[in-house]
Amino acid sequence: MAASAPADSEDPRARAARTKRDRTRRALLDAADATFGSRGWADTRMEDVAAAAGVSAATAYNHFPSKQVLVGSVYGPLVRPLLSEAEHDIAIGRPVVDALNDQIRALARISQRYRKLTAAFWSAVEEYTIKVSGPPDPDDEDDPRTLAPVPTPLRTLIEHGQRTGELRPFPSALDASGMVVNLLLLRSINRPDEPDDVTAELLLTVLFGMLRPELLADAGTEGRPFRRTG
Numbered sequence: 222m223a224a225s226a227p228a229d230s231e232d233p234r235a236r237a238a239r240t241k242r243d244r245t246r247r248a249l250l251d252a253a254d255a256t257f258g259s260r261g262w263a264d265t266r267m268e269d270v271a272a273a274a275g276v277s278a279a280t281a282y283n284h285f286p287s288k289q290v291l292v293g294s295v296y297g298p299l300v301r302p303l304l305s306e307a308e309h310d311i312a313i314g315r316p317v318v319d320a321l322n323d324q325i326r327a328l329a330r331i332s333q334r335y336r337k338l339t340a341a342f343w344s345a346v347e348e349y350t351i352k353v354s355g356p357p358d359p360d361d362e363d364d365p366r367t368l369a370p371v372p373t374p375l376r377t378l379i380e381h382g383q384r385t386g387e388l389r390p391f392p393s394a395l396d397a398s399g400m401v402v403n404l405l406l407l408r409s410i411n412r413p414d415e416p417d418d419v420t421a422e423l424l425l426t427v428l429f430g431m432l433r434p435e436l437l438a439d440a441g442t443e444g445r446p447f448r449r450t451g
């Protein structure tokens with residue numbers, strides 16, 4: 222009886238097809254990054270991204286069923302590393318105030334560097350939230366909020382800080398992280414030229430004004446402990 226083929230063997234045609242799919246997906250993501258970043262949400266169509274990637278619109282829709290999925294897939298890799306950073310900070314016992322400070326500043330830098338892409342992502346989130354009339358569903362792979370879970374690292378750190386007593390228990394981590402991220406995304410649209418340090422100071426003031434107000438009270442009459450000078 223002939224021996225069966227090794228489990229890790231693969232038909233060359235199947236391997237070639239997979240490689241082609243991966244290349245096409247990568248081309249679409251790169252084209253979407255450039256197109257959303259230059260044209261913005263309203264002026265970018267799936268057909269525009271497909272043309273920039275050198276594929277048909279049907280192929281683009283085969284990989285990404287909607288603009289929301291596409292922009293979420295582009296934005297996700299920018300923010301997902303922050304969750305690993307948050308989990309690492311918790312694991313090593315880093316003070317939650319310091320960890321949140323770094324997280325907020327990182328988000329502000331991403332928003333400033335990718336301003337039009339951030340605005341496009343926010344528009345996608347708004348449209349999808351209206352469509353589903355509810356919070357993100359972790360099992361919904363078409364939800365841009367699931368594809369790019371911007372509030373999750375903040376929520377993870379806030380939950381930890383509330384458990385350890387470093388942060389006040391109200392509002393909840395879910396509400397606090399959501400409010401801060403919504404403010405960040407709104408400013409990407411309404412204040413496109415705002416420096417990231419200014420955005421970060423505002424977000425940190427709002428966050429710790431809710432969860433650690435003594436930081437502001439101890440900062441004197443100006444109450445600006447998160448302002449960076451020089």
